[in-house]
Amino acid sequence: MIRVQGDRVTDASTTQAVANIGVVGLAVMGSNLARNLASREGNKVAILNRSRSKTDELLAAHPEAEFVGTFSYEEFAASLAKPRTAIIMVKAGGPTDAVIDELVKVFEPGDIIVDGGNAYFPDTIRREKAVRETGINFVGAGISGGEEGALTGPSIMPGGSDESWITLGPILKSIAAVAEGEPCVTHVGHDGAGHFVKMVHNGIEYADMQLIAEAYDLIRRGTGKTPAEIAEVFAEWNKGELESYLIEITAEVLRQVDAETGKPLVDVILDQAGAKGTGAWTVQTALSLGVPVSGIAEATFARSLSSHPEQRAAARSFPGPDEEFTVADADAFIEDVRQALFASKIIAYSQGFDEIRAGAAEYNWTIDNGAVSRIWRGGCIIRAQFLNRIADAYAEQPELPLLASAPYFADALARGQAAWRRVVIAATQAGIPSPAFSSSLAYYDGIRAERLPAALVQGQRDFFGAHTYKRIDKEGTFHTQWSGDRTEIEAEDTH
Ligand SMILES: NC(=O)c1ccc[n+]([C@@H]2O[C@H](COP(=O)([O-])OP(=O)(O)OC[C@H]3O[C@@H](n4cnc5c(N)ncnc54)[C@H](OP(=O)(O)O)[C@@H]3O)[C@@H](O)[C@H]2O)c1
Numbered sequence: 429m430i431r432v433q434g435d436r437v438t439d440a441s442t443t444q445a446v447a448n449i450g451v452v453g454l455a456v457m458g459s460n461l462a463r464n465l466a467s468r469e470g471n472k473v474a475i476l477n478r479s480r481s482k483t484d485e486l487l488a489a490h491p492e493a494e495f496v497g498t499f500s501y502e503e504f505a506a507s508l509a510k511p512r513t514a515i516i517m518v519k520a521g522g523p524t525d526a527v528i529d530e531l532v533k534v535f536e537p538g539d540i541i542v543d544g545g546n547a548y549f550p551d552t553i554r555r556e557k558a559v560r561e562t563g564i565n566f567v568g569a570g571i572s573g574g575e576e577g578a579l580t581g582p583s584i585m586p587g588g589s590d591e592s593w594i595t596l597g598p599i600l601k602s603i604a605a606v607a608e609g610e611p612c613v614t615h616v617g618h619d620g621a622g623h624f625v626k627m628v629h630n631g632i633e634y635a636d637m638q639l640i641a642e643a644y645d646l647i648r649r650g651t652g653k654t655p656a657e658i659a660e661v662f663a664e665w666n667k668g669e670l671e672s673y674l675i676e677i678t679a680e681v682l683r684q685v686d687a688e689t690g691k692p693l694v695d696v697i698l699d700q701a702g703a704k705g706t707g708a709w710t711v712q713t714a715l716s717l718g719v720p721v722s723g724i725a726e727a728t729f730a731r732s733l734s735s736h737p738e739q740r741a742a743a744r745s746f747p748g749p750d751e752e753f754t755v756a757d758a759d760a761f762i763e764d765v766r767q768a769l770f771a772s773k774i775i776a777y778s779q780g781f782d783e784i785r786a787g788a789a790e791y792n793w794t795i796d797n798g799a800v801s802r803i804w805r806g807g808c809i810i811r812a813q814f815l816n817r818i819a820d821a822y823a824e825q826p827e828l829p830l831l832a833s834a835p836y837f838a839d840a841l842a843r844g845q846a847a848w849r850r851v852v853i854a855a856t857q858a859g860i861p862s863p864a865f866s867s868s869l870a871y872y873d874g875i876r877a878e879r880l881p882a883a884l885v886q887g888q889r890d891f892f893g894a895h896t897y898k899r900i901d902k903e904g905t906f907h908t909q910w911s912g913d914r915t916e917i918e919a920e921d922t923h
Pocket residue numbers: 453454455456457458477478479482517518519520522523524526527544545546547571572573574575
């Protein structure tokens with residue numbers, strides 16, 4: 429195909445296959461990822477974007493990257509050495525399908541198409557199946573770290589076939605963040621496993637952010653400290669077991685002063701949190717897998733609640749507690765909040781890893797939770813010192829049934845539970861919403877309970893729907909003849 433490109437003529441039939449990797453989609457993520465790739469030894473990067481202006485701009489702005497600029501799919505394919513490998517970084521959804529359709533036309537069996545966007549994992553499973561029929565490999569790769577991470581080193585969660593990992597592994601290792609000497613990328617599992625794990629990562633991120641926000645709110649309303657003073661509390665916390673990127677940036681945000689009003693920036697930002705949907709996907713998927721990710725769910729719902737100003741206005745006159753909320757000992761209260769935050773965070777991560785375990789079982793993926801925790805130690809939004817402890821826990825017991833039960837975390841929960849209860853009580857009495865703190869504590873008490881009122885729920889289910897029940901003292905499935913003489917009979921298990 430011959431095209432006029434600016435003042436030069438390009439011809440795909442004469443284009444040399446000089447690039448070992450290509451990037452399609454050159455908005456902020458794609459252009460930064462392309463620059464990252466180009467900066468690593470041994471990579472030659474071909475670039476393509478739907479509208480040519482972004483390609484022209486990237487070529488002009490970064491001559492040092494020595495990109496191979498291409499302006500058609502034919503030219504793009506011709507510029508890539510075999511097996512051709514292309515990373516798609518376009519708007520998730522229809523645009524991803526549109527680009528895949530074009531690439532499939534110009535690629536050959538054995539070539540590799542990687543979707544680095546935020547795809548919903550069932551879409552990745554569907555795409556992988558369809559593309560595999562052409563003999564081309566399709567890899568859904570979750571990429572975390574935002575635009576900065578894409579440029580300097582993200583955490584990468586690729587799925588797809590073992591064959592594609594052979595070619596792709598070294599390329600992705602060359603651009604990933606490095607934590608404790610290890611690149612933050614691993615072959616997570618087949619087809620949609622990478623995007624599934626990225627989805628859960630984002631769900632955990634929602635929970636972590638909400639917990640931090642609740643901690644800030646409680647400290648501010650309980651102690652009267654200013655945002656700048658609370659920034660110092662977070663900066664201090666960042667030196668201990670809570671050390672993480674999210675705690676670090678929280679201090680930065682709280683320190684920021686609005687240039688226009690001179691007020692703390694956090695006080696002039698509208699209190700309505702947005703969401704791009706990955707938290708909701710994590711919760712929807714957990715619901716269908718039967719995994720209680722209550723921390724992630726509460727965090728997602730908290731954003732929804734904040735974003736309904738009309739309902740909030742309608743409820744504003746609802747009464748709260750009569751008494752003013754002030755804590756007697758600010759330092760002691762702050763320490764309680766720190767412990768409550770750490771305990772709740774353990775629960776949120778434990779629930780997230782539980783969802784990965786259940787997803788792997790459901791979709792027949794072999795996912796190494798220890799490897800996942802190691803690739804989250806750098807590059808991604810939830811990067812934290814804490815992930816080393818998770819990696820240790822899975823190294824010690826790969827089939828750990830509940831992350832929170834690993835000795836390090838169980839000890840931390842035991843140490844923190846009294847403070848955690850005090851904080852939830854204080855929040856409840858003060859009328860300060862703390863859905864993520866409270867739900868994590870409820871999960872903790874639920875999962876450790878000797879006996880749950882689920883027995884009564886089973887009785888109710890049997891009463892109105894003959895759903896049967898099991899007994900604690902003998903094998904079998906039973907039903908009480910509620911509408912008859914109320915004698916118990918053996919029955920078929922109907923759940
Ligand atoms: N931003 C982040 O922090 C972040 C973090 C992780 C993952 N991601 C994911 O990374 C991907 C890229 O994100 P982004 O923020 O850089 O870009 P974006 O705003 O999501 O998408 C813009 C890009 O998509 C292209 N595009 C849109 N419709 C298209 C179509 N029908 N056919 C071909 N190309 C089309 C655009 O091309 P034109 O220039 O021609 O319009 C442009 O290159 C997304 O899936 C996003 O969810 C983003």
